[in-house]
Amino acid sequence: MRRAFAPWSDPNAKPLISFENITKRFGDAVAVDNLSLNIFEGEFFCLLGPSGCGKTTLMRMLAGFEQPTAGRITLAGQDLAGVPPYRRPVNMMFQSYALFPHMSVEKNIAFGLKQDGLPKAEITSRVEEMLRLVQLERLAKRYPSQLSGGQRQRVALARALAKRPKLLLLDEPLGALDKKLREATQFELMDIQHELGMTFVVVTHDQEEAMTMADRIAVMDQGHLAQVATPGEIYEQPKTRFIAEFVGDVNILEGNVMGQENGLWRVQTPSADAPLTIDDPDEVLHSGQAVAIAVRPEKMVIQRDPPGPNARNVLTGEVWDIGYLGDWTVYRVKLASGAILRVTRANASRFVENPIDWDEQVYVTFAPNAAVILAE
Numbered sequence: 001m002r003r004a005f006a007p008w009s010d011p012n013a014k015p016l017i018s019f020e021n022i023t024k025r026f027g028d029a030v031a032v033d034n035l036s037l038n039i040f041e042g043e044f045f046c047l048l049g050p051s052g053c054g055k056t057t058l059m060r061m062l063a064g065f066e067q068p069t070a071g072r073i074t075l076a077g078q079d080l081a082g083v084p085p086y087r088r089p090v091n092m093m094f095q096s097y098a099l100f101p102h103m104s105v106e107k108n109i110a111f112g113l114k115q116d117g118l119p120k121a122e123i124t125s126r127v128e129e130m131l132r133l134v135q136l137e138r139l140a141k142r143y144p145s146q147l148s149g150g151q152r153q154r155v156a157l158a159r160a161l162a163k164r165p166k167l168l169l170l171d172e173p174l175g176a177l178d179k180k181l182r183e184a185t186q187f188e189l190m191d192i193q194h195e196l197g198m199t200f201v202v203v204t205h206d207q208e209e210a211m212t213m214a215d216r217i218a219v220m221d222q223g224h225l226a227q228v229a230t231p232g233e234i235y236e237q238p239k240t241r242f243i244a245e246f247v248g249d250v251n252i253l254e255g256n257v258m259g260q261e262n263g264l265w266r267v268q269t270p271s272a273d274a275p276l277t278i279d280d281p282d283e284v285l286h287s288g289q290a291v292a293i294a295v296r297p298e299k300m301v302i303q304r305d306p307p308g309p310n311a312r313n314v315l316t317g318e319v320w321d322i323g324y325l326g327d328w329t330v331y332r333v334k335l336a337s338g339a340i341l342r343v344t345r346a347n348a349s350r351f352v353e354n355p356i357d358w359d360e361q362v363y364v365t366f367a368p369n370a371a372v373i374l375a376e
Helices: 055-063 105-115 120-133 149-162 179-196 207-213 231-236 241-246
Strands: 017-026 029-039 044-048 070-075 090-093 167-171 199-204 216-221 224-229 251-261 264-268 276-278 290-295 301-303 314-324 328-335 340-346 361-365 371-374
Touching: 017 055, 029 055, 029 070, 029 224, 044 055, 044 207, 055 070, 055 090, 055 167, 055 199, 090 149, 105 120, 105 149, 120 149, 149 179, 179 207, 199 207, 207 231, 216 231, 216 241, 224 231, 224 241, 241 251, 241 290, 241 371, 251 276, 276 371, 301 340, 314 340, 328 361
Parallel strands: 044 199, 044 216, 090 167, 167 199
Antiparallel strands: 017 029, 017 070, 216 224, 251 264, 251 290, 264 276, 290 371, 301 361, 314 328, 314 361, 328 340
């Protein structure tokens, strides 16, 4: 069902959230610069980027904690200008969780409902529903100090969901969790979002977190949108060098376009003896143009023996470093040009006879369709 969910590709679909030419300045500093973006109902949307790129400022404007310097934000067709945070059908889950230490789990969850004046029976029913949803029924009477980091995170999520907002904003929601718990919680958040059919917008600087959870990702850079696309498109078809380098690991080979041959671009690079051949039909290039070739480490093949005479994209170098990560082995290969390649190989079997070792001469190859040409 998640794979079939793609309202952004339907020209007749109306967005739940629209940022229209939004600019936000703090004095002379521009945090968000003339940004336009649509987010659709039921979407798990991620704002991704390095610190200071403007992603948190954008979320805070949506929540009502900051006001745009220019432009407008609409939610379900309503212009949010002048609408205070407590009047917006939005809840925000903060990185710190901000739980009340003197209240039990169930009282923390019920707090916002009591503030809204809901009947006692409805409050009880919703708290029970939220406890079941986040699987904390046994811990309802405990206090935050008696909970683990993951359990506190679930309480904060339950409290944010209890008011049934149209939109839930999550600011670095998993930053305080350890790696294993963070990975498990990513899938729990996806399941909860899918079960409730609610719209989630999450801010993170963690690429893996964004790639795992989001239907779409907006990569931000210095207040601008660098690219908005699905995780697969962001990873496999980055539009700029910044995106290729920021999302995942990548090898960048500098070169100059020589022209096309049989539908493939030929690129001369100091990293290889022969021109590289790249299958990237989306690019419009001209001879002599300086470009960067981006190749992900897992799309490269490393071997001791010279490849056959018909092999394309052959790079020769020496194994500089080896890192064993359990599921993957990472090789850092130094080319004659001085460039360092990162090549990964899956450890599909427990034991490898005569494995590639440090200081060995090796050949690295990749298919023409494994690379992307970046003109920016």
